Amino acid sequence: MRTPVSGSVRRVAILTALLAVTVTAGCSNNGGNNSSTTSMSMPMGGSHKPVATTDADWKAVSDILGRTGKFGDSNTVYRIPLVRSDLQVTTGGVQIKPGLSLGGYAAFGKFDDGTMVMGDLVVTEAELPKLTDALQANSIQQTALHKHLLEQSPQIWWTHIEGTGDPAKLAQGLKAALDTTAIPPAAAPPAQQPPVDIDTAAVDAALGRKGTADGGLFKYTLARAETISENGHVLPPTFGVTTVVNFQPVGEGKAAINGDFALTATEVNKVIEALCKGGIDVVEVHNHMLSDDPHLFFLHYWAVDDAVTLAKALRPALDATNLAPAK
Structure with a gap:
């Protein structure tokens, strides 16, 4: 449950x-400068x-x-x-x-x-x-x-x-x-990926996409179909303008899921409805950028259940968004 x-x-x-x-x-009231380091030109679209x-x-x-x-x-x-x-x-x-x-x-x-x-x-x-x-x-x-x-x-x-x-x-x-944080240097990746204790083939089938094993987790990074820009600068998916689905196995075929959906305004409530129907909790709905085009909302979610059940619950939410075709 x-x-x-x-x-x-x-x-x-x-x-x-x-x-x-x-x-x-x-x-704190330290009089910091709120302007960007250097002003980049700001045309509309992705020039x-x-x-x-x-x-x-x-x-x-x-x-x-x-x-x-x-x-x-x-x-x-x-x-x-x-x-x-x-x-x-x-x-x-x-x-x-x-x-x-x-x-x-x-x-x-x-x-x-x-x-x-x-x-x-x-x-x-x-x-x-x-x-x-x-x-x-x-x-x-x-x-x-x-x-x-x-x-x-x-x-x-x-x-x-x-x-x-x-x-x-x-x-x-x-x-x-x-330097104000304790964020550590990146750890070296394991010589061999540990097993992922869920039925990854069934999860892939339910989502209609191929996930990737990463340190005992199973992950999906899904780009949107349209071009995303910020202040007129095209943002490839690796900048962080993607839908992310992460599965963390918790035993007996179950998993915790967390990640975010990258959504346009018209998609937000369709995805909320689909997640709620699937028993997946909505955590946050917010923006990551200020001047992106199209303006995206990012929805974070959470649930713990059978991994394949969760994948089937996520599928209608994914299908409600304009994702790039699965490869």
């Missing part, structure tokens, strides 16, 4: 998220496309941050993982593996008018005020502040960031922010 959550808690979570699109909670890069283009970023990334979307996005493998988080009696919902990141892309960084930082409630001050002091915008889980111990927050300008300066600002 799914973990019960009161209707009042669910409603408060949704309303809080809708009101918190541009919150910079925890700011600026990211260009392919190499490791050399991001050497300064990696050196400053002391972290390396991986390329995605034909080398147009350089994405650095910022996973909270140091935290022991529980929700609804389930201990959360970092890969389920504690996987922050910073994604860099090079455009003809400058470099853009976008990301999602996972921080404790105690870290949040200092992180916010550091981001503001270094001209990196916060574009969302929210949670992925309804009940959790300790309290964890997720904040989305965006900055534009010189890549080294962006990295220096991001490092100042990361």
Whole structure:
């Protein structure tokens, strides 16, 4: 059975998220500069496309941050993982593996008018005020502040960031922010993937897509069919504009699921209806960006049940969105 959550808690979570699109909670009155690092041009639509890069283009970023990334979307996005493998988080009696919902990141892309960084930082409630001050002091915008889980111990927050300008300066600002947290360096991947203790073939069949095993979890990252842009800059999926479905096995064929749906306004309530019919709790509905086109809402969800049952419940919600065709 799914973990019960009161209707009042669910409603408060949704309303809080809708009101918190541009919150910079925890700011002290330090007179920080709220402008972006460098102003990039802001045409309508997706006039600026990211260009392919190499490791050399991001050497300064990696050196400053002391972290390396991986390329995605034909080398147009350089994405650095910022996973909270140091935290022991529980929700609804389930201990959360970092890969389920504690996987922050910073994604860099090079455009003809400058470099853009976008990301999602996972921080404790105690870290949040200092992180916010550091981001503001270094001209990196916060574009969302929210949670992925309804009940959790300790309290964890997720904040989305965006900055534009010189890549080294962006990295220096991001490092100042990361230095206020205990986010550890990325751990080396296991030499061999551990088994995933659910019927992955049946889950794939129910969802109509192929998932990927990752550290004992089973994951799907699903791009939307249309082009997404921010301030006129095309955002490939690796920037984080995707629907994500994560399964964490909890024994006896059951799994905890968590992730988010990337939705247009007309899709939001169709997906909420489909999830509710399937016994899946809605955690948050909010924005990750401020000037994206089309303007996307991100819906986070949670449930614990038989993995195949959950996959069948998720399928109508996925089908209610404009996803790119399954490969």
